[in-house]
Amino acid sequence: MVDVVVVGAGPVGLMCARELSRLGVRPVVLEALPAPSLVPKANGIVGRAVPMLHARGLYAALSGRRGGPRPAPRYMYGGFPLDLRRLPDNPVYVLPVPQRRLEAELARSAGVSVLWGHTVTGVSPSEAGVTVSVSGPSGAYTLDCAYLVGCDGAHSFVRKAAGIGFPGVAQDGVVSRSAHVVLPPGSLTRFGGRLRGPGGPYRPYLFHRTPRGVFSFARFGGGPHLVTTLEWDAAVDDTVPMEVGELRSSLARVLGVPVGFDAPPTSGGPYVLRRSTSRQNRVASRYAAGRVLLAGDAAHVVAGIGGPLLNLGLLDAVDLAGRIARGDVSGYDAARRPHADRVLASSAEQAALLAPGPAVDAARARFLAYLHTPDGLRRVASTIAGG
Template structure:
């Protein structure tokens, strides 16, 4: 079996590697950087991502290393959304700098047998009918590798995407955000978030005695990319919005980012696949980028593993694009809407922000809906037969509690296999059931259980097949009898 080669050892690539190793697929991860990036672009892990980690039994490692935040913001509106009302065992966002997230993900992937090679830069690909040849500039010499499939998890400037000839259409930047990780002599008492006619700035403490300022001012509403960011510019922008610089000094990282929005035309082209930022580029509103990348990898991992091992039904790998491309398109729409609010500096814009903020406080349904979308708890994959499919089909399965078992659903999912829940209370399901080939095709792990507190469509379900990524493959309401 030729290995799968993953290009990029960021969160998406590392999670994909781990998912493939659960199925004994040989995996090599090639990373250009010789060492892990010490600067954390992402700092937020959302509830759905924590659920994915829980399905593999490692969520506790991340929760212990991070800080729970029970609320989230939409477009930095002053009224925050309450994550405590969400139907999840993780009703919070987790503050955890990306550098620590990557450390934990790499530990998980390598413990499962993934190989991570740093200082190995992919320079090109040659795709044939039965394999892909990967051209690599190694630390000692150029070389090539043969792979059954190649997954590009190598960011918005993806070498894999360009080498495969996959289009990346979208819009150019019209606003430039900025970020400064600095030391403060007079730090604020806690996190700050201020938006006004001059601009918007957020400030929050990071580990190691550093504070992060991130924001935009009216001068940043421009289509041409500004020059290199300096500490003096960051100081001036912070003073302009917040009125003081808090004794700002010793910058650790200064960066700009635009609101260009792009999406790959194809998430799969033959034996080449894209995930994470290689597949979608957007403004970092809401801190969802890392999370969507891991969710891409969760969807792709089991499908690619089954394809490599020869156990996948026809067309399975194509469903990766069919399911995740619409999610990526919604991601762009969602972040563009937040960007419009973030840059609403005019009097009219400030009035709009005030109105929406008050609605979040006054209309719980609005707050919950926005929170579910931000947390990716609302993602549902369209079933192939929507007219006859059970209401649960395609939805996310929560971490269900069982009446006669101390374990919960996610504890049954740690091997990365399909899980069949037999919810009958008398005669068990036939070995051949449920119908449509789902359970028998996947050799699912079967568990006859009773739900502790079934609600909604779960209350009438008698059999549910759950995919390795935690979405319902199908369900039936009437039990098949012997």
């Protein structure tokens, strides 16, 4: 029998395993994928997870910097740039690090082995523990454990097997497109790398609202730019695979002028190329069913803006690991659910502020006035920082 089986070798599962090991608990990590994924996902961590990583000796390796993290002087919310230097107790931290690198560092420092290509096929809980049925490269087997932690994503098998519901809503009618592209030199200003266009030039790393939609662009690690657009009530055939030309047309509609970017060279990558026609907002009906527990996207998925979910999931993992080490997980749901609900409310607020239309113009004017107050800026900064 093992102490804990963690399902999922993403950042949340690896963080949970690392924390358990640090606290003297023996975890086993099962991952259905045969090897670490190379698919680009998150580009960084935003919020209180950054000082948490520093407290565990991970910040220097991930950031390449000496010393501890410093609060971010600026950030964004709902398409508004925020000057966080106005806050004497700024809680917003930013750590630009690709998710693949974060996972590699967590795996390296976790002190536990990941069993790649091991798929959970059954979950049989009892009062004393959980029996986990697994299909591995050498055949089927079972593992008995005191606790089972599902960190296996939005479509979590563990959550479904435990009979835990996943209520929420899907926001249809908003089409999101993202791709890595090579922007032409003439499209950017020489200083600051701002994108030229009507009403611009536009700063990178912000969401920009126009009368026709929303766009952002950013460059991470010296590679090609990542461009994203949001369009409301846009017709799209979701059965047709997305190509870079589709994003080029979308940006031309949103920005009001064409930008002749190209796909990056096929020799690099892998690169982002995705379209989403449904924005999911769901929180598990409970985070625990006896000795079966959930963390990260298995517990909550939110159409977040500004990178809140990785922060939320990493802090789930640390909280849960501490409770398992103490032998009492009874307060986990009550402790972590409010943070997911807060991210859900923040996502809804930002989506409403970014939507098109004159009514939103008026709402944005009121919100901008609110941001200029100390209480308004402090509330928004606290929301971004999460917990």
